[in-house]
Amino acid sequence: MNAADTAWMLVATALVLLMTPALGFFYGGLVRAKNALNTMMMSFAALGCVAIAWALAGYSLAFAPGSAWLGDLSRLFLHGVGLAPNGTIPHVLFMAYQGTFAIITAALISGAIVERMQFRAYLIFLTLWSVLIYAPIAHWVWGGGWLAKLGALDFAGGTVVHVNAGVAAVVAALILGPRKDYARQAILPHSVPFTLLGAGLLWFGWFGFNAGSALGANALAALAFVNTMLAPAATLVVWTLLDLRRGGKVTAVGAATAVVVGLVAVTPAAGFISPIAAIALGGIAAIPSYYCVLWRPRTRLDDSLDVLAAHGVGGTVGAILTGVLAQKVWNGVADGVLFGAPMQLVVQIAGVAAVAAYSAAGTVVILKAIALFMPLRVTEHSGEGLGLDVSQHGEEAYGTGEGAILVLPDLIPPVTTPAPEPAGERA
């Protein structure tokens, strides 16, 4: 047990947990005002049901010893997860840290299916997905599974988290179908400042995500930390130039998107590449995601908040470039193509393909199974038309209170003002 490592990992766990409400702000700002609460709740709700599913079952399937494909059930209900060290930190802390990853990964998917999904169907999807899809894939890469044995490099989850969520998002968007107004009306972000706030808080939390993945307060954490600062900065610069070249204006939604793309891309690479390589990686990663964002709205694929472009494409580019730019003198583990190990690239691509295939197939099965028991979508007029805040949550994000009448519960008598005494008697 190491006190410094424990201290850093306590902080890192809190940082990663903050990313999920931050994602709520990022996504919430991008939708229409009538769906703001619903969109933010899609992230917020993951803090509840995914965390509990993780503690009860997900952690065991991901990190208990088992086969190359899946952890066994020896850690079910946190059995044997105590204060004894796992590595250099208490086992309970390791479990909590990994739990925050499960929460944000599931929440990321919501960006593709906003403004139309039944909330109760979403909650069931979220919970099942985190246990049946996220946990096995986490086991493949970090739990001693087959991708780990193959030598796939995924420092903080470019494949496990981002490719996984990006592919599941596309599949979910296809199964639910586009919003009724998609490609018929202009659907504008209702609060770009929320989106910038969310992107900023995501970046802050991401230091815990990437530098925390060193699992200790050490030089590797410092490398991951610096790369987490530089790569998104480079993405932001390149994105700015692409924006200038396209329309002559630097957009705020573009800047927020760029930061997330850069963070996603550096996630698998953070502890494996040099800071100069991180700048190159961040800059290169801007290009495919930028053009994916431009291309997607011309299709019938209503991946509403571009989870594919940011996480699917960003994560894939990051995973591949990790296989190119990894440098043993920095990470002590493996070299990439540029440093004389061409096979690393093949392993990286195999990892992305396997995760994408399992994630896509599993997401189809879960959503189709839920659809047997309840509708996945809200109704057209009283749901999508009125907005999901009122129809799903019975609340409004920006209620003015005008015309609102308080419904008094029967048990409390109303506070009535005494009738005014007749004038004249008092004088």
Add this chain to the structure above:
Amino acid sequence: MKLVVAIVRPEKLTDVLEALFRAEVRGLTISRVQGHGGETERVTTYRGSTVKMELSEKVRLEIGVSDHFVEPTVGAILTAAQTGEVGDGKIFVLPVERVYRIRTAERDEAAVTPVG
């Protein structure tokens, strides 16, 4: 000349504008308004307080048209704004005494749709 005043659902505004454009109605004013027209009220809950929202968000369109443009205008709004559920809104057609176009000081029929 008539003034057509229509109260419609905000989510139907784009459809209405499209229909008016196709009917070649040019020149209109819209405002966001709140009103009550017999629709079932929305119930919202904030912690322990339950609240009935008696007023719902609507959009009001005001369109000054010449007499033979009244029917196309009303027709366009009727088709585009209809969902068939309570709360679709109203259309009022009012007589207008005089109209001036400020830019040119033209008046009456020359100052309303159709333009030119």
